[in-house]
Amino acid sequence: MSPENDDSADPRGDLGVALIGHGFMGAAHSQAWRTAPAFFDLPLRPRTAVLVGRDVEATRSAAARWGWRRTESDWRRVVESDDVQLVDICSPGSTHVEIAVAALEAGKHVLCEKPLANTVAEAERMAEAAAAAAERGVLAMVGFSYRRVPAITFARDLVARGAIGELRQVRALYLQDWLVDPEGPMTWRLDKAAAGSGSLGDIGAHLVDAVQFVTGRALTDVSGLLHTFTTERPLLGEVRGLGGTASSERGQVTVDDAAIFTACIEGGALGTFEATRVATGRKNALRLEFSGTGGAVAIDLERMNEIEVYDAGAPVDQLGFRTIYVTEPEHPYAASWWPTGHGLGYEHAFSHQVRDLVVALAAGEQPTPSFAEGLQVQRVLEAVERSAADGSRWTPTAPASAFTRPASEPPATTSPATAAAAS
Numbered sequence: 001m002s003p004e005n006d007d008s009a010d011p012r013g014d015l016g017v018a019l020i021g022h023g024f025m026g027a028a029h030s031q032a033w034r035t036a037p038a039f040f041d042l043p044l045r046p047r048t049a050v051l052v053g054r055d056v057e058a059t060r061s062a063a064a065r066w067g068w069r070r071t072e073s074d075w076r077r078v079v080e081s082d083d084v085q086l087v088d089i090c091s092p093g094s095t096h097v098e099i100a101v102a103a104l105e106a107g108k109h110v111l112c113e114k115p116l117a118n119t120v121a122e123a124e125r126m127a128e129a130a131a132a133a134a135e136r137g138v139l140a141m142v143g144f145s146y147r148r149v150p151a152i153t154f155a156r157d158l159v160a161r162g163a164i165g166e167l168r169q170v171r172a173l174y175l176q177d178w179l180v181d182p183e184g185p186m187t188w189r190l191d192k193a194a195a196g197s198g199s200l201g202d203i204g205a206h207l208v209d210a211v212q213f214v215t216g217r218a219l220t221d222v223s224g225l226l227h228t229f230t231t232e233r234p235l236l237g238e239v240r241g242l243g244g245t246a247s248s249e250r251g252q253v254t255v256d257d258a259a260i261f262t263a264c265i266e267g268g269a270l271g272t273f274e275a276t277r278v279a280t281g282r283k284n285a286l287r288l289e290f291s292g293t294g295g296a297v298a299i300d301l302e303r304m305n306e307i308e309v310y311d312a313g314a315p316v317d318q319l320g321f322r323t324i325y326v327t328e329p330e331h332p333y334a335a336s337w338w339p340t341g342h343g344l345g346y347e348h349a350f351s352h353q354v355r356d357l358v359v360a361l362a363a364g365e366q367p368t369p370s371f372a373e374g375l376q377v378q379r380v381l382e383a384v385e386r387s388a389a390d391g392s393r394w395t396p397t398a399p400a401s402a403f404t405r406p407a408s409e410p411p412a413t414t415s416p417a418t419a420a421a422a423s
């Protein structure tokens with residue numbers, strides 16, 4: 001028997017995990033459940049008990065690859081199962097509310113991928129269920145994994161220590177380009193009924209959470225703009241868009257390709273936000289910059305082991321951003337991994353998330369971010385959507401006729417106010 005399977009002498013309690021979903025996030029969470037116990041001293045012993053997916057064959061093959069002991073095709077069965085103490089939800093947003101509420105009511109802890117839900121009403125139900133469950137010692141957490149990228153955790157620590165003085169401005173960008181090609185296929189992520197929103201909820205939600213996490217301040221007011229550049233895309237044989245065959249049929253894209261918004265931040269700071277899947281050439285560039293009266297910190301997750309720090313109090317002849325490699329044992333999470341300088345990647349944040357969740361569960365403490373925090377992010381996202389739908393704050397810069405485009409150029413994108421004026 002391998003040491004991993006010989007549990008007899010281990011005094012720690014078991015944490016049987018059921019994972020719902022085996023796509024991108026299912027893979028990320030699977031590796032985290034397997035890796036975190038090997039690198040961190042966890043107070044409970046996670047067991048990769050059940051993998052749940054509707055496609056029986058695909059679920060079995062993913063379970064064999066990732067080390068899940070058994071599979072189910074209906075999540076309701078694991079919610080009732082005695083060998084499951086925690087349900088980890090990695091299925092599309094439209095499924096979150098039903099699974100999370102049922103699991104919490106059945107006494108299972110819940111980890112739920114972000115964004116918490118597809119609507120504020122769903123997120124409210126989930127937060128209520130989590131509050132009621134917490135009274136019974138059953139705990140819920142939302143998976144904003146980027147909080148656990150060492151550079152972002154360290155930025156939070158620096159800002160809390162006063163390293164940038166009084167916060168003035170935040171610049172937050174999340175740039176991807178997988179929707180640049182108009183012939184790229186439909187997936188559930190482009191369907192509002194399944195995903196809730198597009199770039200806004202999928203990657204803009206990370207920006208909102210990361211900014212609030214680093215600054216410790218909430219976004220209080222927003223003004224937003226959403227746009228879908230490609231409104232129809234080819235349908236594939238499989239809705240998930242992986243491994244399907246091309247078809248001549250086209251599906252309607254019902255979510256935003258790009259979301260841009262400005263925000264007022266508690267305490268008087270200003271924020272600009274951009275979340276887009278059409279930033280040609282940018283693959284997964286999450287960039288944050290926090291400017292204060294005494295300094296600034298900047299992060300670019302395409303260089304995720306680094307943080308740039310500017311100290312406005314340095315001697316004038318030494319002013320400038322310094323790059324700190326966030327891999328010293330003194331940096332968040334780093335001591336459990338490799339020797340100084342050897343670096344971490346995207347997946348490590350998910351292992352850190354498992355580590356922090358298990359530690360909180362063993363202590364009977366609320367893991368963060370809670371469902372209440374997930375609900376607050378959902379409210380910000382919905383406010384951006386409402387603001388974008390209400391074009392009344394757009395101000396045309398000139399009468400439409402004052403600007404004549406050369407015929408060879410594509411038609412100008414019309415602002416909501418110009419469109420309203422023209423109709």
Ligand code: SOE
Nearest residue numbers: 025114143145202203206284
């Ligand atoms: C998961 O945290 C996630 O937000 C995915 O849902 C996005 O698609 C990915 O690009 C970033 O990570």
